[in-house]
Amino acid sequence: MPSINEQLGAYSDLFMLLAAFAYAVGFIAFAWDLAKSNSTIRELEAGLLEAEARQLAAVGGPAPVKNAGRTAASGGALVSESMDYVKDSGKRKAARVAVSVAWIGVGIHAVAVVSRALAAARVPWGNMYEFLTTGALIVALVFMAALLRKDLRFMGTFVMLLVTIMLCAATMGFPTPVAHLVPALQSPWLVIHVSIAVLASALFTITFAMGVLQLLQDGRQKRLAAGGQDRLAFMRLVPSAVALENAAYRVNTVAFVMWTFTVMAGAVWAEAAWGRYWGWDTKEVWSFVIWVVYAGYLHARATRGWTGARSAWLSIIGYLCIIFNFTVVNLYFNGLHSYAGV
Amino acid sequence: MVEKNAAKNADVSVPALGPLGMLRWAWTQLTSMRTALFLLLLLAVAAVPGSLFPQRSVNPEQVNQYLANNPGAGEWLDRFQLFDVYSSVWFSAIYLLLFISLIGCVIPRARKHAKALRTPPPRTPARLSRLPEHGTVPLPAEHDGGPSGAAVVQRAAELLRKRGYRVEARPEGPAPSVAAERGYLREIGNLVFHVSLIGVLGSVAVGGMFGYGGQRLLVEGESFVNTLVSYDSFSPGTNFSEESLVPFSIRLDRFEVEFDRESKTHFGQPIDFTASVTTTDTPGAEAQQKQLKVNHPVRIGGTAVYLVGNGYAPVVTVRDGNGDIAFQGPVIGVPQDAAYTSLVVIKVPDARPDQLGFVGFFLPTAVIGEDGVSFSADPSATIPQLNLNSYYGDLGLDAGDPQNVYVLDPSTLTELNSRNLDAGGIVLDAGTSYDLPEGKGSVSFDGLKRYVALDIRHDPGKVPVAVFSALALMGLGISLFVPRRRAWIKVVEAGARSGGTQSDGTGERIIEYGLLARGEDPRLVAEAAELRTLLEREWPGMVRERV
Ligand code: HEM
Numbered sequence: 001m002p003s004i005n006e007q008l009g010a011y012s013d014l015f016m017l018l019a020a021f022a023y024a025v026g027f028i029a030f031a032w033d034l035a036k037s038n039s040t041i042r043e044l045e046a047g048l049l050e051a052e053a054r055q056l057a058a059v060g061g062p063a064p065v066k067n068a069g070r071t072a073a074s075g076g077a078l079v080s081e082s083m084d085y086v087k088d089s090g091k092r093k094a095a096r097v098a099v100s101v102a103w104i105g106v107g108i109h110a111v112a113v114v115s116r117a118l119a120a121a122r123v124p125w126g127n128m129y130e131f132l133t134t135g136a137l138i139v140a141l142v143f144m145a146a147l148l149r150k151d152l153r154f155m156g157t158f159v160m161l162l163v164t165i166m167l168c169a170a171t172m173g174f175p176t177p178v179a180h181l182v183p184a185l186q187s188p189w190l191v192i193h194v195s196i197a198v199l200a201s202a203l204f205t206i207t208f209a210m211g212v213l214q215l216l217q218d219g220r221q222k223r224l225a226a227g228g229q230d231r232l233a234f235m236r237l238v239p240s241a242v243a244l245e246n247a248a249y250r251v252n253t254v255a256f257v258m259w260t261f262t263v264m265a266g267a268v269w270a271e272a273a274w275g276r277y278w279g280w281d282t283k284e285v286w287s288f289v290i291w292v293v294y295a296g297y298l299h300a301r302a303t304r305g306w307t308g309a310r311s312a313w314l315s316i317i318g319y320l321c322i323i324f325n326f327t328v329v330n331l332y333f334n335g336l337h338s339y340a341g342v
Numbered sequence: 343m344v345e346k347n348a349a350k351n352a353d354v355s356v357p358a359l360g361p362l363g364m365l366r367w368a369w370t371q372l373t374s375m376r377t378a379l380f381l382l383l384l385l386a387v388a389a390v391p392g393s394l395f396p397q398r399s400v401n402p403e404q405v406n407q408y409l410a411n412n413p414g415a416g417e418w419l420d421r422f423q424l425f426d427v428y429s430s431v432w433f434s435a436i437y438l439l440l441f442i443s444l445i446g447c448v449i450p451r452a453r454k455h456a457k458a459l460r461t462p463p464p465r466t467p468a469r470l471s472r473l474p475e476h477g478t479v480p481l482p483a484e485h486d487g488g489p490s491g492a493a494v495v496q497r498a499a500e501l502l503r504k505r506g507y508r509v510e511a512r513p514e515g516p517a518p519s520v521a522a523e524r525g526y527l528r529e530i531g532n533l534v535f536h537v538s539l540i541g542v543l544g545s546v547a548v549g550g551m552f553g554y555g556g557q558r559l560l561v562e563g564e565s566f567v568n569t570l571v572s573y574d575s576f577s578p579g580t581n582f583s584e585e586s587l588v589p590f591s592i593r594l595d596r597f598e599v600e601f602d603r604e605s606k607t608h609f610g611q612p613i614d615f616t617a618s619v620t621t622t623d624t625p626g627a628e629a630q631q632k633q634l635k636v637n638h639p640v641r642i643g644g645t646a647v648y649l650v651g652n653g654y655a656p657v658v659t660v661r662d663g664n665g666d667i668a669f670q671g672p673v674i675g676v677p678q679d680a681a682y683t684s685l686v687v688i689k690v691p692d693a694r695p696d697q698l699g700f701v702g703f704f705l706p707t708a709v710i711g712e713d714g715v716s717f718s719a720d721p722s723a724t725i726p727q728l729n730l731n732s733y734y735g736d737l738g739l740d741a742g743d744p745q746n747v748y749v750l751d752p753s754t755l756t757e758l759n760s761r762n763l764d765a766g767g768i769v770l771d772a773g774t775s776y777d778l779p780e781g782k783g784s785v786s787f788d789g790l791k792r793y794v795a796l797d798i799r800h801d802p803g804k805v806p807v808a809v810f811s812a813l814a815l816m817g818l819g820i821s822l823f824v825p826r827r828r829a830w831i832k833v834v835e836a837g838a839r840s841g842g843t844q845s846d847g848t849g850e851r852i853i854e855y856g857l858l859a860r861g862e863d864p865r866l867v868a869e870a871a872e873l874r875t876l877l878e879r880e881w882p883g884m885v886r887e888r889v
Contacts, residue, residue: 003604179608183615183636250864253822260818264811273637275555275648275797277804278546280400280428285393292386299379301862306379314383333393 008119009178013171015112016133020167022105023140023160029098030156034234040092041236079236081243083150092237095153099144102160106140109167113137120178125194126185128330132170136163139202146206154238158209189269197262201322203255204294208319210248211312217241218309245308249301252315256294263287282333286325293318372439373446381440388436392427395419399428441543448536455529462510463521466830470856473830475870479853479877481833491518491833494853494881498831501876507829519832524825528861531820534813541810549803551581561655561672561793565593568645568798586800590642593620595631597652597792601721610680610721617649617794634794644800651795653677654684656704656728662693662783669693672791675704676748681718682706686728687750688785689737697737698783701750702730702768716769728770728787732759732778758782826860829873853877 080086113134117124125134143159146152181190218241220232238244266287267277278284297314300306359367371377396404405425409416423430470476482488489497492513499511499520507522556576558566566572568590600614617634623642632640639646655672662668668690675684688700707720708727716729733755739745758779761767765779775786836850855873859866 006605177605177607179605179611180602180613183612186614187637189637246864249862253862257815257819257822260815264815267811268808269637271804272639273648274650275639275646275799276801277807280392280397282393285389289386289389292382292389296379296382296386299375299382303375303379306376329393 002121004121004178004180005119006178008115012112012116012119012178013175015108015115016167016171019105019109019112020164020171022101022108023164023167026098026102026105027157027160027164029094029101030153030160033092033094033098033153034157034237036094037234037237043091079151079154079239081239083152083239083243083247085151092153095156098156098160099147099153102140102144102156105160105163106137106144109133109137109140109163116178120180122181123191123195125198126179126181126190127176128174129170129176131194131198131326132166132174135198135201136166136170138198139163139166139205142199142202143206152206154213155206155209158212159205162205184273187269187272189265189272193262193265193269196258196265200255200258200262201326203251203258204319204322207248207252207255207315210244210251211315211319213238214241214244214248214312215309215316217244218312241308245312248312248315252294252297256291256298259287259291259294263291282329283325286321286329290318290321290325293321369446372443373450375447378440378443378447381436381443385436385440388433389427391424395424395427397427398425437543441540444536444540448533451529452533455526455533458529459526463508463523463828466512466517466519466521466832467856470830470832470854473856473858475858475866476854476856477870477874479855479874479881481851481853481881483850488851489881491851494518494833495520495831497880498853498877501880502829502831505872517832517834519830522829522831523827524829525827525860528821528824528826531817531822531824534817535821536817538810538814538817542807542814545803545806545810547803548806549579549801551579552586553579553799553801553803554582554586555797555799555801557650558796558798559674559793560592560594560796561674562594562597562791565591566796566798567591573798588623588643588645589625590645591622591625592640592642592647592796594618594794595620597794599652599721599792612721615649615652617652644802646799648797648799649794650797653793653795654682654704654706654723654726655791655793656686656726656787657789657791658688658728659786659788660688660690660693660698660700660783661785662690662698663696663781664694665783666694668698668783672793674748674793678703679718680721682721683718685748686730687748688730689739689747689750691737691739693734693783696734696782697739698778699733699735699737699750699752699755700730700768700785701733701752702728704728723790726772726787726790728768730759730768730770730785731757731761732768732782732785734758734778734782822862825863825865825869827863827866827869828858828860829855829869830857831855831873831877853881 113124116130116133120126124130139159140163143152143155213235216232217235217238220230220235221241224230239247266284270279270281270284271277293314297311297318300311300314396408398405408425409420412419419425423432427433467473481494484490495511495513495518499509499522502509502520502522505524507524508526509520509522511520512518554577556573558572558574560566568587570576570584570587594617596618598614598616598618599612602608602611602613605611615636619632619634619640620629621632621640621642622629634640634647634649636649639648641647654675654677656675657672658669659667660669669688669692673686673688675682675686677684684704684706686700686702686704688698690698690700703716703718705716705718705725705727706723707718708716708725708729709719710716716727733750733752735755738751738754745751757763759765759768768776768785770776770785770787772787772790775784777784832854833851834854836852855870855877857866857870857873
């Protein structure tokens with residue numbers, strides 16, 4: 001067994017802290033972008049109206065009517081329903097800063113995780129500290145990769161906050177020096193089972209955020225339609241509830257297939273390690289519960305009266321089960337998986 | 343409105359329904375999507391208590407402990423089968439209903455899809471512009487050298503077929519068209535997925551009926567033969583018969599442990615367990631050398647042997663008051679911590695004139711703590727030591743009641759050695775011997791062996807479960823990611839477009855196309871664009887200057 005490089009491990013710890021710091025800055029910048037969304041949009045609309053007025057005046061048409069419903073529900077020219085980048089979205093300077101900082105964070109974070117893996121000469125997910133730090137990297141990477149193609153910056157605040165919390169929790173709650181794996185974890189299935197589980201969880205994280213935003217947007221749209229006050233003005237930077245629902249569904253289907261694979265791979269591993277593929281160990285129970293809840297979600301999307309807010313709730317509940325499985329079950333329930341805890 | 347009418351109809355026909363009608367009604371309810379959803383969510387909720395309360399199937403000891411600690415509540419929880427959640431009446435009822443609903447759902451869907459597979463793509467809608475994705479491509483008039491409508495349609499049908507569509511060309515009439523549909527596999531994937539779930543459940547049941555499992559501790563040098571009497575504990579499936587035990591054998595030649603000796607923070611953490619074993623598949627068969635490790639069971643036929651635990655077994659000789667050897671051999675030490683401080687119990691029923699008993703600890707690396715109590719500082723056997731208390735009297739074994747071999751009940755015994763007595767406790771270093779007080783005999787610590795805890799399991803449902811699971815995963819992927827869509831392409835006179843009946847007489851024509859997704863299809867827009875490109879490449883339209 002190659003020996004542990006403790007020096008490199010110490011560097012990894014340091015980089016982990018730096019990454020957390022970068023993410024915290026990214027969080028502030030994203031929040032700033034939302035906070036000043038009102039003035040950004042007003043500025044933009046003023047410019048737009050003016051341009052339109054000039055054009056119409058030249059043609060001699062009627063005075064422009066502001067398309068109040070559309071701009072109020074979703075940020076008008078700032079977001080598109082298909083979550084593509086639109087022309088004027090570059091005017092969100094705070095968001096551009098936030099994305100750059102987030103990329104820096106991901107870079108540092110990746111160095112930290114890779115150096116941890118090199119220090120231990122194995123995959124960097126063998127204990128709670130490593131699950132958290134690697135999991136956070138995957139969440140951040142998935143989000144940043146999605147940002148390359150789609151304008152999901154409205155979720156930046158949430159994602160940056162989450163990964164900051166995960167890194168802080170890992171560093172403060174479960175500091176674990178680099179070490180070899182205990183025999184129970186020495187299996188190729190650790191690589192397969194856990195990596196897919198983490199990836200699926202990262203995708204579920206994204207859809208969780210979309211689900212929450214969908215519910216907020218849904219309520220807001222209803223209130224606006226009823227002539228009410230817009231109390232969540234920053235939601236103008238967020239696509240409509242239907243757009244969120246459809247996007248979340250697509251991501252959820254991918255994540256669900258991955259989770260199905262995770263459970264099956266776990267069963268194969270359990271067979272090799274404990275002699276039975278399924279034994280209702282607490283971790284297995286909760287993985288099953290999560291799977292069934294998301295199966296319910298997929299059914300809900302095909303059931304009349306269950307699309308929209310209700311299916312969003314199922315997606316949210318599914319994610320809460322994932323969090324529960326990762327925190328409470330790992331730490332407080334004793335089962336066969338518990339050595340993986342700390 | 344519709345629902346109200348339906349309700350009224352139901353009201354009217356209730357008397358006529360009769361028991362058969364009621365049954366049919368119940369069946370319709372049970373197999374509805376809404377019920378399936380409800381049962382799924384109920385299943386998720388019902389699975390939760392199994393993680394909150396200890397389960398007999400997982401750890402019966404814990405359940406007994408819980409019942410002892412909570413006598414009142416525990417009894418009630420037990421009455422509602424909360425310690426046997428996954429075999430409880432209510433949990434079983436939910437999943438059985440779910441699976442009945444599933445079967446009731448799958449059969450009509452399979453029938454319907456079989457019919458759809460034999461049905462040609464549907465008729466071409468009058469107005470393709472009403473479809474979610476649609477567009478037009480100009481086509482030169484026939485008198486300008488353009489192809490005939492029928493030819494365009496035939497070629498378009500070919501293009502669509504190449505893209506995986508099933509097509510039907512309708513070249514006749516004033517508006518020749520081709521109708522196409524693809525993604526029939528999506529529904530098949532869905533059916534395969536749901537049917538495979540039934541397969542998984544069935545296979546699990548088969549495993550539960552005909553499988554078996556058991557435990558055995560094996561000290562270095564000992565052999566295990568797969569017969570009922572060789573097991574320390576055994577749990578048969580409901581339809582188990584003794585003939586299904588294949589009498590293979592397995593001998594533990596050597597057991598090696600590697601501890602972490604480099605890391606300051608994880609010093610002494612185990613990093614490898616390897617059991618070298620010799621197996622024979624059947625009596626008299628050729629012996630084979632194998633390595634048994636955690637995560638790497640030894641498989642013999644359909645049975646697998648797992649390494650699930652290990653520990654030290656100090657070899658002890660006990661002589662009785664008459665000076666005869668009353669016991670000799672390795673004694674299992676049950677590890678209590680990471681440094682392998684191991685609980686040892688020795689019962690010597692053959693000792694005369696009094697039976698003897700010993701309780702204490704085996705310490706692989708014995709050091710004396712500040713409080714004067716010895717403890718083990720390391721899991722390796724560098725300073726092995728036995729610390730024992732001794733008893734004499736009646737062990738209570740003769741009554742024939744089953745006893746836990748790892749527990750000594752001192753109630754019928756007299757203490758001979760302990761820290762509380764003048765004689766003190768027994769402290770034995772390797773190779774030393776100790777004479778018991780009052781001439782009751784002696785005990786010596788002769789050597790040290792290791793032992794392994796083995797799980798031996800046979801589950802005939804395992805392979806079918808794996809096969810059905812793989813099928814389910816494949817079906818799931820197909821059903822979620824194969825898009826099902828319809829496409830139509832038609833050639834119309836420019837003036838007759840969009841449902842107009844009159845051609846404008848110029849002979850100018852356009853190719854109209856339209857697409858419709860059946861089910862979730864995020865890539866429909868891309869498909870429309872692709873189709874347009876194909877059409878444009880095939881028939882480069884002449885963009886005319888219009889006045
Ligand atoms: C063991 C219980 C069940 C599980 C775990 C389950 C799981 C799933 C999953 C994961 C999907 C989405 C993937 C796909 O489309 O293939 C799905 C779809 C579907 N299930 Fe089930 N299902 C169960 C029982 C049922 C039952 C009882 C019914 C009928 C009442 C049913 C009807 C359907 C239908 C119609 C779809 C297609 C939905 C769509 O078109 O999007 N399922 N099921």
